[in-house]
Amino acid sequence: MSNPFLEPSTLDYQLPPFAALQEEHYLPAFDAGFAEHLAEIDAITGSAEAPTFENTVVALERAGGTLHRVASVFFSNSVSHATPFIQDLEQQVAPxxxxxxxxxxxxxxxxxxxxRVPLDGLDDESVRLVEEYLRSFVRAGAELDDDAQVTLRRLNSELSALSTEFSQKLLKDTNDSALLLDRADELDGLSSDAVSAAxxxxxxxxxxxxxxxxxxxxxxxxxxxxxxxxxxRRRLHEASVNRGARGNEADTLAIATRMATLRAxxxxxxxxxxxxxxxxxNQTAPSLATIMDRMRELAAPAVRNARTEAAELEAEAGHPIEPWDWAFYASRVRKAKFDVDLDALRPYFELESVIDNGVFHAANLLxxxxxxxxxxxxxxxxxxxxxEVFDADGSGLGLFLGDYYTRDTKSxxxxxxxxxxxxxxxxxRAVVVNNLNLSKxxxxxxxxxxYDQVVTTFHEFGHALxxxxxxxxxxxxxxxxxxxDFVEYPSQVNEMWILWPEIVANYARHHETGEALPQDVIDRIHAAGAWGEGFETTAYLGATLLDLAWHSIPAGPVIEDPLAFEAAxxxxxxxxxxxxxPRYRTSYFKHIFAGGYAASYYAYIWSEMLDADTVEWFRTSGGLTxxxxxxxxxxxLSRGNSIDPLEAFRRFRGRDADLQPLLVRRGLA
Structure with missing residues (x-):
């Protein structure tokens, strides 16, 4: 039986041939991919010719085709469609x-x-490629002695296995922790479609x-x-915050603690x-000290604003506010202060219209x-x-895949x-996919x-762009x-278009009547924009500073009580x-224990500084033209990492980023 992974796909844009792929194709393709890649590396190192850019660096860039094809599909499925087979195989393949x-x-x-590759005569992108490879090899331990490399390999292998285990246990406990209710009246307040989905x-x-x-x-x-x-509400909140920390077979706390220890x-x-x-x-932020200082500078005013908001919520509720009360009474206060009921807007945000007339329309205008x-x-x-995505001149740009609904096999x-x-x-050309978790x-x-799901839809499409x-x-x-700490910047910019007049008027229409979202409602949403940022910024910074705390422990000490460590x-x-x-607690902080954000969750607000300044440029430069x-x-957007990202920003903006637009947006000015 032929294995579709072993040759480049013949479909348009080399879209993986999903219809032909079977579970039994994965492991043989990984085996072949590992062997092929090592053989290609051996050919590079075994060459009798002096190293050149072509025979060493370009050859390295071209190597590993089969492994890349199978890994890109497999690890996408490991979070998008993690069947029992995929989960079992991931435990074998990840280490x-x-x-x-x-x-x-x-x-x-x-x-x-x-x-020893000479740089003379190379263009700037090629010089950067050599330099990036050298930096990545040094950061990976290429200069360590043999004994240290043996230790490093052991650490990397165990961390890879633990990351997979964290992800799989969290998926199981998230599914197991879903709140089961006996009666429809317990869902009072939810819309009919939400009750139907439940x-x-x-x-x-x-x-x-x-x-x-x-x-x-x-x-x-x-x-x-x-x-x-x-x-x-209390039961739902407690189900959320206790995931991975319930002392069952899906407990993730010991894994998180072990990973932090090994990383140190x-x-x-x-x-x-x-x-x-x-x-x-190797981030755009100048130093860890600068990151810590900036996060702590933001924390004090954010919590101050959150306390002010809490006082308003308590006045509305008539009792102290617990975490499971916040969103409920925040909605009421927002409605009273600004006459904005975000849930009442859901009939205006129908998925097909959001995609076709919103996300795609903005990409067409811009x-x-x-x-x-x-x-x-x-x-x-x-x-x-x-x-299929077509450029302004009609040429094919690539493929965009949308996977919008939640399922038990999806993270x-x-x-x-x-x-x-x-x-x-x-x-x-690029073939990319966006994943959401909408209730079907x-x-x-x-x-x-x-409204938040509309923001997320635009955000993820910013990554796709x-x-x-x-x-x-x-x-x-x-x-x-x-x-x-740069990757979230383009996606956060793309969020900003959702209420711009030429965008919102095109997609935000009542799914039954076709009525456009009234302009006075849009104006009130804008007016309410900074209210609630105390909560949002505090919750975000809680997760960010928790991430930095876990990854600021030195080598040696072992955290005996992860929940006590978290609280401290x-x-x-x-x-x-x-x-x-915090937006994420340790036990379900997948970004840092089963993703690429360990010690980097700060990236969202760091990127937002660039994003807020960029949106200000669009506002003052004629808008969405x-x-x-x-x-x-x-x-x-087109430069990737082919030049220094902050230099790309300077070429776009004409200067370094200004912090003030972010402070205004977050109510921290």
């Missing part, structure tokens, strides 16, 4: 992949060859006639804003005081893009849809992945989004392959305000 990466980055002959989720889980409130990844669960039964040991081996110091050494759905191209799950949250990276060297409505019912617009020579620099870290940072728990969009695309 092997970590070992394989060490076999490349700790290969002394390869490292020495890279060091009934459908219960039936799918084998609880016909009951109602299941599934959990999203962050602490705050959307239903808390609407449920009138306070005890149901690895950092010391590589010459850093802490993992946080190591992780931030960049001239058009989208054609391709039902002839198959995704990895029946829910996945495929669009919580929202994200973008890439199946094919753009590269002039390889002659490839009953048959024949529309998918209505909350970053991948699709990539115009670089080398795969290493393509699309979103930028420093972690929040208190020390000044964000231990009980009604506002093709001229402005093309300037942003040309100078920044």
């Amino acid at each position: 092997r992949l970590a070992e394989h990466e060490d076999n490349i980055k700790l290969n002394r002959p390869l490292f020495e060859r890279l060091r 009934a459908g989720a219960a039936a799918e889980a084998g609880h016909e006639g009951k109602y299941l409130l599934t959990l999203i990844l962050p602490t705050a669960q959307p239903a808390l804003e609407l449920l009138t039964d306070r005890d149901v 040991e690895r950092a010391a081996l590589l010459g850093f005081d802490t993992h946080a110091a190591a992780a931030t050494d 960049y001239g893009l058009t989208f054609t759905e391709r039902p002839d191209l198959v995704g990895y799950h029946p829910d996945v849809r495929v669009w 919580g949250g929202a994200w973008m992945n890439s199946f094919v990276d753009q590269s002039a060297l390889e002659g490839t 409505p009953g048959a024949g019912e529309p998918t209505l989004l909350s 970053h991948g699709l617009f990539s115009d670089v020579t080398y795969p290493l620099f393509a699309g979103t392959a930028v420093p972690r 870290a929040l208190a020390e940072a000044g964000v231990d305000f009980t009604p506002v728990p 093709r001229e402005n969009g093309d300037h942003f695309r040309r100078e920044l």
